[in-house]
Amino acid sequence: MKKLILASQSPRRKELLKSLGLSFQSITSHIDEENFHLQSPEDMVKALAYAKADAVSKGVEEDAVIIGSDTVVVLDNKILGKPKNKEEAAYFLELLSGNMHTVYTGIAIKDNKNSNSYIDVEQTQVYMKKLTQDEIQAYIHSNEPMDKAGAYGIQGLGAIFIEKIIGDYYSVMGFPILKFYLGMQSMGINLFDVRDNY
Secondary structure (H helix, E strand, C coil): CCEEEECCCCCCHHEEEEEEECCCECCCCCCHHHCCCCCCCCHHHHHHHHHHHHHCCCCCCCCEEEEEEEEEECCEEEEECCCCHHHHHHHHHHHHCEEHHHHHHEEEEEECCCCCCEEEEEEEEEECCCCCHHHHHHCCCCCCCHHHHHHHCCCCCHHHEEEEEEEHHHHHHCCHHHHHHHHHHHHHHHHHHHHCCC
């Protein structure tokens, strides 16, 4: 049976994979994400997801399937990644306040023995309510925004700011579960057959 490896230490991605009843190892990819910023959001997250899976794959000798994923938030053609500091988090939240933005999440699945791979992207529209400065500062003070694309987490305290979404909720969390399922299927792996077997 192939080993399942997540090319990420993201708590959200790990939580979502665990919710599917899968056992997996989590390995950080250590790639330089700055080299990917000249591409369109769709191409960027697909390229980053694949680069993460590929980087981890090179260090794994056993028969394994490696999963990479990457998420960005886009507003008016501006890509909002993870904020570098609290000031940038406040800036991102001010931009998103009262507006619709798009979340792009790329997923890549790579079989390190036969080089089969699957790459796809999910995009979801998210509508955020108008935020007051007090709300922005209180949210930043919670520290939740600091490790998340766009400086908010839909699955945590940030949920109180979301009016509606059109698309895949799990993609906004950072891991498009349906795309993962379809990708594994396309590589001949049925998740129903491998639950609790990894």
